[in-house]
Amino acid sequence: MPLLLGFPLMIHQSENALEARAIEASRFALNHIETMLDSADLAANAVSQLSGKPCAEAERALRLQATSRPFVRSVNLTENGVIYCTSLNGSVRDAEEANAYAGGRLRLMAGNDVTPDRAVLIYRLPEKSKSVLVGIDGQHLKNILQLVSADFATVSLLIGDSRMGGDGMVSEFAPNRHLVRPIATSSRKYPFTMQAANPDGMRLRYLMEHYLPQLGLLALLGTLAGVGAYKLGLRALSPRVEMGRALSAGEFVPYYQPLVRGDDYEWCGLEVLMRWKHPTDGLIPADLFIPYAERSGLIVPMTEHLMIQTCRELAPHAKRLPPDFHIGINISAAHCMDLRLIDQCRQFLSAFPAGSIVLVLELTERELIEPTDVTDRLFAELRGLGVKIAIDDFGTGQSSLAYLQKFHIDALKIDRSFVAMAGSDVLSRHILDNIIDLANRLNLDVVAEGVESTQQRDYLSERGVQYLQGYFFGRPMPIDPLLQTLKQAPPG
Template sequence: MNRAIRYSSKKALLIALVIGMIPSILGGALVYLKSNADLSGLSATAVKEAARQIDVMLEEAENASDILLTRAGLPCPGNISRQLQELVATYRFLRSTHLAIDDKIYCSSLPPSEASPGTDPNNYLHGRLHLGNQTLTGSNSSALTLRSALNNASSLVEIDGRHIQDALHLIDRHSNLVLEIGRHWMSQDGIIHHASFENYPIASTALSSEKYGYTLYAAYPAGTLLTYMLNTYLLLLVLLLALGLFAGVFTYWMLGRVLAPSLELQRALSADEFTPYLQPVISSTSGKCVGCEVLARWYHPQEGSISPNSFIPLAEQSNLIISITKRLMEKTAQELVPYASKLEAPFHIGFNISAKHFESFELVDDCISFLKSFKPGQIILVLELTERELIQPTRTATRLIEKLHALGVKIALDDFGTGHSSLNYLQLFKVDYIKIDKSFVSMIGANALSVHILDSILDLALKLDLQVLAEGVETEEQRDYLGACGVDFMQGYFYAKPMPVTDFVSKALHHPQKNPALP
């Protein structure tokens, strides 16, 4: 096309920014989801491993408790106390063992100076577990106590809180592992807390023990997700940013170039951007508007109105001319039918066709549809052959002309005298009209040789019994000369420019233009 179809710089920049952000946004979202899934997996693994280790400790405590209960109710001489101490030495996680009757400790592995755990079952989760601080050798330390009962006897086995702390801290020190038993909970620093527990917001995971009833929590503090993304997927994030930058710059560069014309034509056709403009055809004898030539106008969203000379050749090369012509005929019928009663019957309506139309019979169906839109005899459909592409005299082309004539469609040879095949077309096809090119009309009064050529064309048309239409009439002198030479019809800017259908109806119809050269 002669005119470049470009996006405005602001719109191109906006589109480029959007395109450039897509890889970063989508990729960043995927990295975010993957990082969140990674952290959720880590926290789930952490609570499972912590639960496994704590269960091992409690199973040891249960084994010790089973042995203790066999001695429940027996007096507690020195040998029994030593047996309790031996249990502590035998099992690696135990800190102390105790025997109680009616919830009163009467035998312990600890010396009398050391505090023993409480025995009230109400202070134990499900009467079994208690988490709290105990005094041992003059210092406070945490302990997890397992209580087992048999009749009125009970055993209390304490697990050293340092082992619980190690399980919480060493598995994953970043996941804030917490052990909760009843109203008490232990953090990774080994401190027992009695206030309500609030977990961190990232990848929060909880696991409750069906056997013992405790609950483990794991989560990460705010900001961990971003840190994890940068530490783990920094290279991928940089690549996504680079990809987005490249996509944005490339898009901006591409939008600054001329779009692929055939693709733009296809888009315009889908968007119904082609509209008919009508240029009046005037009778040389009556001065009335007796017809019109339908010209395509392309209203591009950025470029505005684009003339046929800018896109019709490309439409022919890209095989879109048939679809454009079909749509032009449909829209012309839709817009002109409401004003059909104002037309000078039989009203000539001309459409330009090209060599592509002669490769199939689709044009016949289009013409039938167009003629059915009007009352019989109301219009004469004229198809104007252009010479931008050579029409081959194939059997299909010959049969097409025959079918068109059978419908009453007239054939006009456009721009006669300028193409190398004008005379050949007169021999091959049954032509009803010839249209004298405006290049000859413009030489009237200025170039004697061109006027002689014009006279020869008119003489040829007379001998072949062809009607003549002169294009490009722009002056009174041209109008008068052509009228005096017997030209049947005229069109040009002297009468009117191509215009929308509504303007054509209001301005061009029923405004006779008398030719002074005629009596």
């Protein structure tokens, strides 16, 4: 009887869990793609008055939008169905193909002349016989689709007759009979749809992976059905509950990635990265759990715990660190809601000899920080403590330029996606050079993340980038390997 009664219930629970995962993944992806298109819309509106004007007058403004707006790869002007000016190549003569745009506004292409093997999303802002076309790199779309396409969900972007999946490939859309109960979520702002579903046979796989022990218990030990239900409840814990348990158990640990000077490649600091030392799944990287931590409100106590651990591990070795050693720690919008961060930074600095380290707080941009009386006081007092503020992954977030206007920023960290193209991809090289030029004009330090080759290192050094970080100089590591590495000269 326990087996006969419990098995249908397990099937029902599996279906609900899979459908809930698909809905959550679809909505998450839709919100992020809308954010990308919002950025494209701002760029298009900023130059819309230039449509019809000679390219020589408009080219500079187009390039400014392409380099300053997050996610924007190119900005183009059209007149009478002809693209006549682009931010990349200046004056051109190409067909606009207005009829190819879904709702007259969006077009998903498998590639173009600049990047034939990488998808591009085109946003169109029409106005009578003129229009503005804004290109968004398909890599951003691919990253989002891969992030949300977990083990039990397949998420696709649908625009008109085109489809893009987590592999980044664009194809003609056709209903897939191998998907179970596909869920379509359409944007209310732009003509695109997210489709999330579970492949055929996934229900049985999910059931077997999550409920097989319970099925055995129900079949062999019916009298222990209550224990089986209890185990089932434990398996259904939410990510927030699991992370709360991990925080109490001290499973979140610091890993350190070295920072070197751009002129002589000597060690001058490090970034503290959080890793989850899970008892069964092993070491989990931050990008798999930090977004959940931010949404669940656990990021603040997790970061406080990380700072305490960092003090405990590094402070006893302060005399072995180079002078003015930089220690970077990531913070999010949640840290700026009250003034507790001031006391945490004060305690952190007090653990080291006065003036021996420089604490750098790196602002992430997954959530927007709005200026308030609290944030004004927070950043003022942090500055009084000698704490520096940096914008992390500059050029890819939602609010990089807004932060430069609203807050006193000391440094920009260039995202690894731009550094990876240094010296090869023309567009990314222009963006990279413009970010460095912007930082120099604003008298800000520049940190380049993701340096993995001699070519990238030399390119950045030649342009006066003050600090470099990446696998070329050192991978994230625990405290003991870090201390051993600091004894040796870094690769130059």
